[in-house]
């Protein structure tokens with residue numbers, strides 16, 4: 001699932017970085033290249049309705065968490081992001097749709113699934129009540145809360161390789177010991193991969209030393225330039241959500 005950037009993209013939230021000017025036309029081209037990379041890897045991209053009043057709507061990972069047959073509509077800790085769930089819900093045909101309710105807050109960017117273990121960042125966007133509600137909605141999963149204080153979301157700090165190894169840039173990871181297998185990467189944006197299937201991963205072009213590290217471990221690395229989204233604290237994971245085939 002993807003959502004194209006809207007005209008107000010440059011007004012997107014920033015909380016842990018200095019605001020930089022965003023080139024919206026370039027962002028549109030980068031987004032198209034990102035979608036092309038997913039398509040070239042064999043994925044079908046389902047585009048949800050744009051949400052042009054929501055500057056951050058392109059970060060479609062945040063309004064929903066999908067696990068097996070359940071889709072949990074999130075309730076962001078950032079009020080400006082809450083209207084984003086509407087268009088996303090329309091694309092969840094066939095899922096058992098649940099909701100995080102007030103006072104719970106949760107962003108999908110705080111949810112890292114590795115098999116049936118679901119690590120959830122306790123962050124500025126996700127609170128204990130949101131984590132507890134998520135655990136209720138996913139009874140088959142083991143939900144593990146993880147502290148996140150140095151970056152926006154858990155998946156700003158860590159993601160996982162196809163073999164389940166958790167990767168992260170140590171200065172930004174609160175507790176590397178929270179993960180059974182942790183691999184330090186040399187660049188902040190090297191912490192983020194989208195699993196394309198098999199040994200292939202999609203990552204940002206801004207982390208060439210990490211790409212070389214992954215290749216030395218036998219992974220096939222596909223890179224995309226997402227500089228305009230990185231200025232808004234976005235990364236490769238934020239721009240899509242993996243749905244099951246229908």
Ligand SMILES: CN(C)C(=N)NCCC[C@H](N)C(=O)O
Pocket residue numbers: 012013014015056059061062078081108109110152153154155156232233234235237238
């Ligand atoms: C894993 N990450 C980082 C995400 N899933 N989302 C990024 C959202 C960025 C947006 N400007 C915001 O501040 O909400």
